Amino acid sequence: MPAFRMNTTWLRCTSLLALATLGLAACKEENKYVAPPPQKVTVAPPTKQEVTYYLETNGNVVAVNSVDLEARVQGFLTEINYTDGQEVKGGKNLFTIEPQPYLAQLNEAKAQEAATQAQLRQAQDEYTRQSTLGRSDFASQSVVDQALAKRDALAAQLQQNQANTQIQAINYSYTQVIAPFDGMVTAHIPSIGALVGGATPTKLATIVQLDPIHVTFTISEQEVQRIRESLKARHIVITDDSKIPVEVGLQTETGYPHSGLIDYIAPLVNTSTGTLVARGLFANKDRTLLPGFFARVRIPVDKVANALLVPDVALGADQGGRYVLVVDKDNVVSQKRVETGPLVDGGLRVIQKGLAADDRVVVGGMQRAIPGAKVDPVVQTASAR
Secondary structure (H helix, E strand, C coil), X not given: CHHHHHHHHHHHHHHHHHHHHHHHHHHCCCCXXXXXXXXXXXXXXXEEEEEEEEEEEEEEEEECCEEEEEEXXXXXXXXXXXXXXXXXXXXXXXXXXXXHHHHHHHHHHHHHHHHHHHXXXXXXXXXXXXXHHHHCCCCCHHHHHHHHHHHHHHHHHHHHHHHHHHHHHHHHHCCEEECCCCEEECCCCCCCCCEECCCCCEEEEEEECCCCEEEEEEEEHHXXXXXXXXXXXXXXXXXXXXXXXXXXXXXXXXXXXXEEEEEEECCCCECCCCEEEEEEEECCCCCCCCCCCEEEEEEEEEEEEEEEEEEHHHCEEECCEEEEEEECCCCEEEEEECEEEEEECXXXXXXXXXXXXXXXXXXXXXXXXXXXXXXXXXXXXXXCC
């Protein structure tokens, strides 16, 4: 029994010694912190290209010519010579209004004119005879004067007859309602057999010219000055408005696919709004632009030869304004405040101020680019993303 207790004590001492030895060995190993590798981000230098600055506004499509076709003489409508909505050429007869009464009045006026002409010829011959006899004292001066008065009266009557003939010819011409220009004619209002042209003119239809077509818009006084200064810098005569390009896009269209020229700028400023009315002229062969459409309008006002651009997605914003993230030569991220310009085709944004041409702008992995942190940049050409 005493021998067993002694053996147990020895085992305990041996175990404690082993644990102490392991503890000393563990204390000799050093704990080291291994930092994670820098985050990968995509960087690119700003793109350099020529950029055109535009003045953008809104306008409305307006027909170059739009006329209500009206009956100017009274009568029954006998013919409608077009299909509703049809495009017609200028000079085409669209409506006919009972021509027979007006033709008869014209023929009567011509007959009266011819009769007066015959009487005038006879009166002229009689005056010539009496005048010759008067010089030989074979006719009294009174007879000569009477012959002269009759001749002059018939001459005046002939002028009256000629005027009446002209009026009747005009009235007869009104029995045919002619298209004044090339255009599209709306649906007819009265039907064949209707009495038109009573005390007031009767509207028959409307004709609208669609090619070319106008787009009208307003621009402020300051914007007009900007445009004219730009033209002056490009050696374009300020008063020659026809050389100013203008572009238009409809609400359902992308960009500004329609190109034209400004053909009118109002000479007066509206004092209540401080704006001027301007107008552009556009070809419209496919009839895309219709009167009444709302249109987006832009006018080029300036050009910059080597503007700096970055993808629009590379820009951030906070209370201080717009900024980009750049990576320096030590691959450390920093924030640069910038002033931005317009967005151009391809999703690139013009940077007007705050960025250098050799800056490496973060264009991908921006959520991993933290100002002050080191990154692993991958360089590529700037493009819209």
